[in-house]
Amino acid sequence: MAILRLTPKDRAAVLVCLPEWIYEPARDAIARDFSFPDFITAFSFMTQIAMIAEKMDHHPEWSNVYNHVSIRLTTHEAKGLSTRDIALARAINALLPS
Amino acid sequence: MAILRLTPKDRAAVLVCLPEWIYEPARDAIARDFSFPDFITAFSFMTQIAMIAEKMDHHPEWSNVYNHVSIRLTTHEAKGLSTRDIALARAINALLPS
Amino acid sequence: MAILRLTPKDRAAVLVCLPEWIYEPARDAIARDFSFPDFITAFSFMTQIAMIAEKMDHHPEWSNVYNHVSIRLTTHEAKGLSTRDIALARAINALLPS
């Protein structure tokens, strides 16, 4: 079954619950930056996400410089934001101490 | 410089500050077991330790079954417990929420 | 659906194709030891397996000492060897240079 891009209405509804993620209209993507005390904690966070992403079969676009991690989520197959990105964003949020 | 095995007196003094680690006389080693909510958090903990161990050039004997991690520390070159094991045990403790 | 333990006949048939894995009757498990040039390559191998295991939702019992990795596979739910262990053993074999 094809993965469908979220409609503007559905997107607006789900993003209300993800206030830390910035919507990027140009890519129809969401993005969030993270800072950690050091490289080890930053890369450990990436390792957790790598395992989750592989399990979901949905992977982030991400970059790292020392203690900073930047993550962008969009679904290439859907040419924009899909429910997969929302699920991955929620799983990433759940890794952080609340 | 050779890495020296801790004397019984020095060992007793430092182990007072590592009450969660069990001393194993047969191996002159210390050991600790850890439990996590799931495999992903357990393996992420191992990844942090792997980076610390490689940086210290001192590596654990360890095993993992799903959410459990067991770590034993001893120094092969010193044929027993050395200051390197104490340093690694402290670094491992520092990874845990206090 | 319950995961079934392999019958002795089925087990014998599949293990012919996994000659590097040792069958352990006491646990109804298979085990294999690996050696690498150093800790970094050993732990990187473990990281690949961690991602595969999490994706399969089937995890190894394993231990590591510096450049050595020992892996035992069995299925707790089936109380012995199942097709899940065979699939994971094949995936682990596929990581090695042939």
Added chain:
Amino acid sequence: MAILRLTPKDRAAVLVCLPEWIYEPARDAIARDFSFPDFITAFSFMTQIAMIAEKMDHHPEWSNVYNHVSIRLTTHEAKGLSTRDIALARAINALLPS
């Protein structure tokens, strides 16, 4: 001791031996892109580099999208390319099958 930026002459000499790395004058950095069969092998490569980088106490600027990894090396403290970047580039090259 301060880490010094390579002189143009020294830089030219060392980059001869790193032909796969592209020199970026704007950042005084070197960069290289890598492709792998899948996400697991790409992230495993990153894990190896993470351990090496932490050991060297010199970290890359890098990004990943599925099976692609892009790495840029420069030394913030030196405001440009230093011997640390050359050492890390060589260590990264050594991870690849030759």
